[in-house]
Amino acid sequence: METTETDSQLEDILRELKEREQLDSLHYLVQKLPEFTHTIRSIDDKLSFVNDVINDQQSMNTVGREVDEKIDKLHLNQEHFDALLEMVQLMPSLVPMMKKLDDVTLFVNEFLSDTTSVEYALKGLNDIVPIEKGLEVIHETNNRFNRDGDTTNVSILSMYRLLKDPVMQKGFKYMETLLDVVKEK
Secondary structure (H helix, E strand, O other), X not given: OHHHHHHHHXXXXXXXXXXXXXXXXXXHHHHHHHHHHHHHHHHHHHHHHHHHHHHOHHHHHHHHHHHXXXXXXXXXXXXXXXXXXXXXXXXXXXXXXXXXXXXXXXXHHHHHHOHHHHHHHHHHHHHHOOHHHHHHHHHHHHHHHHHHOOOOOXXXXXXXXXXXXXXXXHHHHHHHXXXXXXXXX
């Protein structure tokens, strides 16, 4: 009875194997069999390694101790974990700002790498604030100061003349206004 049942099962298998789709699948499997075998061996090797590591209690204890020591060196307490949770909660609002900051950083880097844009911006800025003229004045002042090398003391009379100078008067007036604004704020 068992042989009849086995024969019947074999006949069913052979009948199914005669179908074209089954033959194609079987042919594909036979062609890929070396690849499958290699992959299975590789997985088996990796599983053996993982199993050996898990079974190696000493190694696991050593790794655990090292992790504990590193965590202890961080001196983390509940306050740190609360702050971390708060940061995670703030992430939805921080991420869009960080994306914008990244866009700005990218723009600034591209802008600074383009010499034409930088020159154009400096010319435009120089039209508003005369940077070149200010640099010329500072450069000329440094040259004269270094060239003269005058080490005499400043007299009260020369201080009085400086205080009467219109540029100094305007500067003092500006400083006085600045201090008034600072007081109000």
